[in-house]
Amino acid sequence: MEKITMPQKLLKNMTFHSDVCEKHTYIQNGQEIVKPIQMMVIKGEVLCPRCEAEKTEQQLQEKMQSEFDLSMQQQKYNTLYNKSILQDKTLLDATLENFKAEQSEERENKQTVIESVNRFKNGQVFNVVLQGNQGAGKSHLAYATLQELNGQDTSCLFVNVESMLRLIKDTFSNKQSKYTENYFVELMSEVDYLVLDDIGAETGAIGTDKTATDFVQRVLYAITTTRQDKSTIITTNLSSETLFKMYDKKLVSRMFRNPKFIVFKETKDKRMNNIPF
Ligand SMILES: Nc1ncnc2c1ncn2[C@@H]1O[C@H](COP(=O)(O)OP(=O)(O)O)[C@@H](O)[C@H]1O
Numbered sequence: 001m002e003k004i005t006m007p008q009k010l011l012k013n014m015t016f017h018s019d020v021c022e023k024h025t026y027i028q029n030g031q032e033i034v035k036p037i038q039m040m041v042i043k044g045e046v047l048c049p050r051c052e053a054e055k056t057e058q059q060l061q062e063k064m065q066s067e068f069d070l071s072m073q074q075q076k077y078n079t080l081y082n083k084s085i086l087q088d089k090t091l092l093d094a095t096l097e098n099f100k101a102e103q104s105e106e107r108e109n110k111q112t113v114i115e116s117v118n119r120f121k122n123g124q125v126f127n128v129v130l131q132g133n134q135g136a137g138k139s140h141l142a143y144a145t146l147q148e149l150n151g152q153d154t155s156c157l158f159v160n161v162e163s164m165l166r167l168i169k170d171t172f173s174n175k176q177s178k179y180t181e182n183y184f185v186e187l188m189s190e191v192d193y194l195v196l197d198d199i200g201a202e203t204g205a206i207g208t209d210k211t212a213t214d215f216v217q218r219v220l221y222a223i224t225t226t227r228q229d230k231s232t233i234i235t236t237n238l239s240s241e242t243l244f245k246m247y248d249k250k251l252v253s254r255m256f257r258n259p260k261f262i263v264f265k266e267t268k269d270k271r272m273n274n275i276p277f
Pocket residue numbers: 088090091094098099100101106132133134135136137138139140141235270271
């Protein structure tokens with residue numbers, strides 16, 4: 001076949017070639033399924049224009065896929081910062097580094113947290129229960145644990161239980177709010193590591209025999225049901241005895257499933273540190 005020169009204005013240095021593309025020529029039972037594609041000489045190389053177009057398309061698709069993957073990773077990483085529900089914003093700065101361990105109990109508990117973080121990183125699944133008095137540093141250590149674990153392939157979420165339940169209740173009358181029961185149950189079941197902060201504080205029942213409402217139990221039950229193969233970190237001021245009185249036994253057993261208990265008995269309230277009397 002003769003070489004046909006393309007209009008210079010359109011495609012510089014491009015001419016048809018006598019060969020047809022093997023990949024793009026299928027003949028079955030004497031019938032052409034795909035019309036033979038005539039090769040072209042592009043900048044001195046003999047190439048099939050369709051193969052070139054497919055290559056470009058594939059590159060484009062790979063680029064889009066990698067951009068999508070990156071944005072998913074960023075979304076995972078940002079879950080902790082964008083979706084956590086905190087009561088105390090000072091926790092945003094809580095890390096293991098800035099957790100001062102002056103007393104032996106603090107040193108021991110910080111060490112247990114470091115060991116737990118390592119076990120999590122090794123793929124072990126278990127719950128951590130941080131128990132003790134107000135201001136001892138439970139929420140600080142829980143948030144610091146998430147900061148250690150958070151990454152592009154690991155999503156983390158910190159939820160203060162009382163604040164979450166207040167947001168859910170608000171949606172009963174405020175239909176504009178996105179913080180529905182479903183929103184939280186879905187979000188909290190998706191994340192790899194979840195902190196349920198200050199369990200038991202939501203009923204305002206500390207020191208009384210009050211039991212949690214059906215609503216609270218239902219929400220906590222739904223969350224713990226979906227997280228049976230994932231690690232959850234729980235903080236509470238309450239004793240196990242009080243928790244078993246307040247909540248359904250099965251629910252507490254689930255929260256305490258395969259647990260690592262970290263208890264503060266002696267550490268004083270850090271919030272009182274800067275009060276001079
Ligand atoms: N050992 C510590 N080192 C540094 N800051 C601490 C320590 N313990 C508590 N804090 C800070 O004191 C405040 C109260 O601690 P928090 O963890 O919220 O107590 P808890 O959850 O036990 O009631 C937080 O701002 C926290 O960052």
